[in-house]
Amino acid sequence: MTHSGRKPDEGERYRAILETSARLICERGYEGTSMQEIAAACRMTKAGLYHHIQNKEQLLFAIMNYGMDVFEEQVLSRVQGIEDPVERLRACMRHNILLVTRGWSKEVIIILHEHATLTGEARAFIDARKKKYVDFLEEAFAQASAAGRIRPVDPTIGAFSFLGMVLWVYKWFKPDGRLSDEQIADGMVDMLFPPVVAAATEGQPGTSSLRVVPRATGTGAADAASVAVPGAASKEKP
Amino acid sequence: MTHSGRKPDEGERYRAILETSARLICERGYEGTSMQEIAAACRMTKAGLYHHIQNKEQLLFAIMNYGMDVFEEQVLSRVQGIEDPVERLRACMRHNILLVTRGWSKEVIIILHEHATLTGEARAFIDARKKKYVDFLEEAFAQASAAGRIRPVDPTIGAFSFLGMVLWVYKWFKPDGRLSDEQIADGMVDMLFPPVVAAATEGQPGTSSLRVVPRATGTGAADAASVAVPGAASKEKP
DNA sequence: CCTATGTTACCTACCGGTCGGTAGGGCGTT
């Protein structure tokens, strides 16, 4: 790591390892994925893999930092220049939902799911990076509240409601469902930040001007169908 | 199992095993918890534990069904009699948030976290129980939308927004944070289902009846503080 | 009353296999 301009694949191999192991860990969970499997997926032996990484937990830590980099590039950096706090939140929600649904970054999903897997300093470091996002959202909510652009809400509650709606999506979204990710993004944005019909009377930007966008009804995007009861029913012991 | 009226503790022992193992699995994750540890926590040997259960996956399945029972008793059964759809949703959100924050049922948290751990029939069975809840929410949203009691929204998007806000709480709530669980419940309920001020012809109609929790400096509810950088920073390989 | 017979609830001891991780060597490039 002395200077730049090494081989054509510089850190490419390492990046490939992160992405490959992220794919596996995303599918099977951190504890449920063995180093054997990760090495095989990288078309290496376990010892070969350990040439590139220190240990399993450091690998997870690297994956999560990689995921935070992707998030900041794909979401945060694209919206933090927006002046209007409501527009900032709307754009942020949209980008964040699409980041989850598109699934290009398994690393991001791992950050969401393995929120309590890391320990010690690594855990604290990732948490601190997450907290910067929470702070960003809280400030936007505070500004929007103060400006009367949204219904007044405690900024922390606003931020975590935002995050819950957006991030929970990874648990239920199916790309081939009734609702496209675009529809979900639009629907959630309109739900939390209703579009305002400008200047209902004049000057007064309060909630008086909340108007509604026409929308269809119907159901059916997610989860599984019903199935005959397996081995044991609810309360009885097998 | 010839007839009823057995020993005083009937299935008590089994229930205790479920609760004890739920506590451990909730702390360490399903894959991260060994049967050895579970048995020890039950003050048994592993073979003794296996006298009561079939295998590890069936144990998880039993825990999740137990959790669904608790949920239906503590939340669903208490609100599905409410006629007004908005009041039904408000009460449901409140009960569900408190079910998560109070943490009396680790089984419920396991259902939330281990959403993709089970496979096959057991997975489908739990998913079907979850789907009943989604259906319940979608119907309530559809009713509330149709009655003009809330801003029109696709019922599926409404239901999963609701669920995201409510269930994500398990990932960040700390009992000793700035916000109590009651405050969070109230705040989120008012955010998604604003109390209507009937016949507000002047002033700011929407904002008049709700107030924000007095706000201390900083954010304070969640995650961790900042910490010196551990072994490796963002992009560099260790 | 006292056995015979099950049944329940656990134990010790052990299974084959896999876990995360490492030592040390070969080999191609510089």
Added chain:
DNA sequence: AACGCCCTACCGACCGGTAGGTAACATAGG
């Protein structure tokens, strides 16, 4: 010659799960 890269071979610990035995207790027959 030296280095990066990846291999074979192996480590001790632990994994989920089981075989087989035993102490405690309940019931039924005599």
